[in-house]
Amino acid sequence: MDNASPVRVTGLFKDESKAAAAIKSIRKSAWKLADVHGPIPSEMISQALAVKKSPVGWFTLVGGIIGFITGYLLAAFTSLRWELIVSGKPVMAYIPFFIVGFEFTVLFSVFGNVVGLILTMQLPAYRDLPGYSAAASGEDFAVVVACADAEKDSVQTFLANQGAKIETGH
């Protein structure tokens, strides 16, 4: 996706299937598909964009493993710092420590999930996004095409023919 192109043409689609068809056509053409925005996640559009599975799960997994080890070791460490034998029972209580390990697993998995989400989505991002239309958070699927100024009209015509309402911006 080429963000440096001088002109962005945004086509707003009410119908996701039309948006998906337009995306497929643009991907096959010489134009650059800059962005696609939508009010909901759409399987049809994801397929048209041929998006891969998100790697967020790996962050979650790593977080979970670190969490379990941290929780278990913390419980073990604090017990060993006391080393007080009560009723002849061993100081290291392996089974109850599993509960602490479990809670830490969930906590750190979620931390991993959030860190993964922030890194992969590159948020926070407060700069105005070229071609972003507020209608995309409401009810429309916005297909943003980056093109040279000379090609603007043909992109607009193409998107309009596909059933889009056109918005332009630099």
Place this chain on the structure above:
Amino acid sequence: MEKLTYAEIDNTVLNTLEPPTRMYWTIVTLLFAGVVVGFACWTYQILLGIGVAGQNNPVNWGTYLINFVFWVGIAHSGTLISAILYLLRAEWRNPIARAAETMTVFAVMTAGLFPFIHLGRVWMVYYMIPIPNQRTLWPNFQSPLMFDVVAISTYFTVSVLFWYTGLMPDLAIVRDRATGVRKKVFRVLSLGWTGKYEQWRHYSRAYLLFAALATPLVISVHSVVSWDFALGVIPGWHTTIFAPYFVAGAIHSGLAMVLTLMIPLRKIFHYERIITGKVLERVAQTIVLTGLIVGFAYGTEQFIAWYSRNTVEMEIFRFRAVGGFALAFWIMVICNTIIPLLFFFKYFRTSIFWLFTISILINIGMWYERYVIIISSVAHDFIPHAWGQYFPTWVEFGIMLGSFSLFFFLFFLFVKHLPSVSMTEMKEKVHEEAAHG
């Protein structure tokens, strides 16, 4: 039913964020006054000592622990609706998921105050945190009370992050339609969400993982709360049924609170087309299921006591049913197991009046369930010489008033300042329905 458009969903929800009426501020002020009363009572207790509360020998776990368990229980249904039903693809959850998640966050916040209050010397709280101190005192992670600290703080953190992640697309909708300072505030809050498909790709995955992680967490948290009791040797507490029994009870009370909150919310904000009668009916049907599980647990407890032939165990269960705690016990049984059965009849689960009334009765019953479990066991344990009674003092009543006021105060602020129904999830629901005819 007439189909909603995306624009109608946005308009209905965004209308709730319009400047509030004088009535709203009056209610908020009254609730804030309740919070002040609660904090004043707590301050009084801190200054004079825990003795001003009615907790003493033999009952040293009074309303503070009752309310702690009650609020943790209320929290659980939010996670049930937002996470478990999400994984089960129950589409009726969508209109109420946001409010239920918010209920979870505020209920855990309220619950989290009670261990501090019960601690008495609240400044000693750092002993529960695993940090090195001058006397090398470390928390004992073999204690269920420490499991509690870990579980509740994990639950609170996870609930807040889950709630905020779910809010992001909606915050962007508010940002795109707001002006002035409000736009700036929502711009910061939405973190620059634009609904790019690159964002949806990661968001959908992360949300699914959140739900998958929250599901075992919610079960573990109330199990851990139950182990506070079950790992003690007190008759009536020391039982293996406590974990599933507490989890079922938590969801039962939480669902009732969902109805208690949703019915006025629906009426005040004209959410009738979003939070439909069908959605409330589904909640009522789920309450029938949880009510039956809770009823089964009550019966099993009695059976275990009888089957064990343990004199002390048998005595406490006899005492609960026909002794000094009989009134509380029967309020618990009738409100939690008999009354919810009315939802078997379509008339009751489709009548707003009955839905609301029964939800209130279940809330009362569930509060009494915790009262019966906590108070009756320690008031009537092994040695008749040590038996005693308990009645909360005005300090405890004040703090209890404060806790209820705090919960509703926060919820009232939320519904007027943030989207109380997930617009995105509602659109997904409409989209699903359109796709499947």
